[in-house]
Amino acid sequence: MDKTAYIRQLAQRVEQFFGSWEKSELDAQELYRFFHNLKGTAGTLGLSALEQSAARGEAAIGEESRRMVPSTEWEPLVEEARKQALAALGADGCKPDHERVATEPEEREADLPDEAAGRVLIIDDDIELVTYLKDVLEREAFSVSIALTARRGLKLFYDGKPELILLDLLLPDRSGMELLVKIMDKARQDHIPVIVISAHLSKENRLAAYRSGAMDTIEKPVDPELLIALLQNRFAMKRDWERSIITDELTGACNRKHFNRVVQQLIATYQRTQRGFALVLLDLDHFKNVNDTYGHLAGDDVLRRFAATVLGAIRGEDILCRYGGEEFALLLPDNDTQQAVAVVERIRQAFANVSFVDPHGGSFRTTFTAGVTMVHDGNDQSEQLIGEADQALYAGKRAGRNRTMLYDLQQMASEEGKPLQLIFVDDDPVIRELMLQQFAGWHPPGWARQADTQSYSSGTAFLESGWYSEGGKYIMLLDGALPDVDGTDILQRLRSGYPEQNVLIVMLTSRNKQSDILQALQMGADDYIVKPFDHHELRLRIERLARRLNG
Known part of the structure; x- marks a missing residue:
């Protein structure tokens, strides 16, 4: 990739800073941030002499300094950086482009197609570095948004829906570490990896970043090839997370x-x-x-x-x-x-x-x-x-x-206006009476009316009763061992002669054999209960079937 345009922008930036500052005292933090960003960008672009010059200026001012720096102290440092920047361009590139329009943070947001490799938000106030990285990443199909301040970064984090964040620790309006802490809960919830990027990644800074939730740290100057590989790796990991989180393991459908x-x-x-x-x-x-x-x-x-x-x-x-x-x-x-x-x-x-x-x-x-x-x-x-x-x-x-x-x-x-019909077919009068009492006045959940109940003491009485009405909905509790007609025979007639979706059948049996249960289910029984049964369990099963009939 041709770096000439970015080197020219960097030289113009140094020239503009030098020309705009008056010969007076300057805030140490402003100066420090200038040298700090200059060092990271120069190193990333491979300008070692300018990187070393910026590092000397950074060290001379000091990260923690809160004083006003007189011109006699800062002018030589800036002048040295200026000479190295112009030297990087050569004689033909020395003149600054005074017509260059500064780009505001709010205008740096990218809008690429949905097929982008991933949406990256870079929060860093070094405009030359981030525009260079933006170009590098977009050539690899990433969609890149830029925020030059913590305030803008916070807005793009909530509104722009990034999938990964590159966050500098030194920002003009707020500490990058403070911003990391503020966004981390939502970043975790949305599975957004945060990578801290800084020219000062001491052990203390790395520990603080990791403990606050950052996934990785990258030290400036940035190697573009390594950055691309890291982002591709993290996006692949992120997509594996998302698939595992939203996917039903058995079927591959979403959960x-x-x-x-x-x-x-x-x-x-x-x-x-x-x-x-x-x-x-x-x-x-x-x-x-x-x-x-x-x-x-x-x-x-x-x-x-x-x-x-x-x-x-x-x-x-x-x-x-x-x-x-x-x-x-x-x-x-x-x-x-x-x-x-x-x-x-x-x-x-x-x-x-x-x-x-x-x-x-x-x-x-x-x-x-x-x-x-x-x-x-x-x-x-x-x-x-x-x-x-x-x-x-x-x-x-x-x-x-x-x-x-x-x-x-x-x-x-x-359909909701029709009552549910409960039918009990059992030759035991005690069982029939207990069932009639248990479901007397019963109002099935979700139904407009209470259920109607009927009971029959034999299979023949039931089959000859004319019990069925077109469009009605029935739950039948059918004893498997009736004296005249076997319950399985009745089950077979019901499944061959009536709409199965409207007639749900629960087999009641004292024959606690797996083969009997399997036979009943194969013939179309919806459920079975082995005698003696618990009345509370019976009620719960009937309620489930009533919900199924009602939809």
Whole structure:
């Protein structure tokens, strides 16, 4: 890289300082900062004679000095630096460019494309050094912002969203160490590495920087090649951190924590700019049966391949998150209703064709159900938006699963008005009476009305009762050992003749055998309870199923 332009700027800077100072006393701190910055820039540009001259001036003034320095003391020091700066340019470059316009700190902020290697904020008042480093780093595709004061650095830190900070310890308006302490809590929270850069990195300064949270320290003069390698290393480390923090380890999708953060950001963007997005909740159908029938390793494979299918079908700006268990959330920025449904339908059809290996030698397929909602002025709060997608999802479950359901307020309200039906089928009169008493007047959480209860003493009485009403929602507690018709036979009839999404079945059995439980689950039972059972546990299980029916 050609350094001539930066050497000329440095010489002009020395000339301007020399010409602007009156032949009078000067503040020692101003002089010290002048020599300090000059030394670091000269060393970085490879001007060893000027670096040594600046170092002599720096040492003569002293870092801790708080006095006024007479012209008889400072003039020889500045004059020596001036001669070395002009000598670095040669005879043709000696004249200062009086038309050069000084750049204000507020005008030094870069605005590069999103594909930059990383966003770097340099907080340092040495304008020649930082403009040189800016050029060096931008040639390596970094996006660089510059702050020449602590005040400006603080503003760019909060407003500019840097991904890494280079911070000088000596600033004109505030100690760099003080600034480090002030920003460190947020820097840690946002995983922003801070690298302290200074010409005076004593052991005490390094210790203070590390103890305050700095990741690295770099001593001036700066070797550009080493700086680039260090930044590339730290950005790679930072991205590994971020991936591990936001990624679900099993599926490779983002995790619930990241979903919560991103949905809030998208809502805030919508409120500010009206940029819309779709939220989709996706739930694998009968996933519990997959685990119970084929084992948890097969279940994990289903989750991984489901996430891979979705990730392979969406855009780079779309975000898939594992919401919990077998449920996922998909955020689709800049999609309208029709586009969002089309995306989900494409995924649903692709996943329905994925074949999984049965550990027992065969294969199986599975499906998912999705609920879709769009952000608008009436639902631009995360809880309401998620609630709508959740209601649409369970409306899809009730309608038969393996489908995409768009949130419809009138339809959801109509379904909420129907009571939940609790049916007990058991030949033990004591059990029936206890259940009727326990659930008398029960108002299921989230339902508009209290549940209706019915009981039957035999399978035949139940099957001949005309219990079913189209569109109704039922939770059935079915004894597995009835005297006339076996409970498993009733279960088989229910699963073959009625919409599974509207009829949830809990098997009650005193046969504490793994084979009986497995058979019931394979035939479509949603849960089972082994007698004798705890009534509190029974109530909790029924409440969970009621929430599932209600969506």
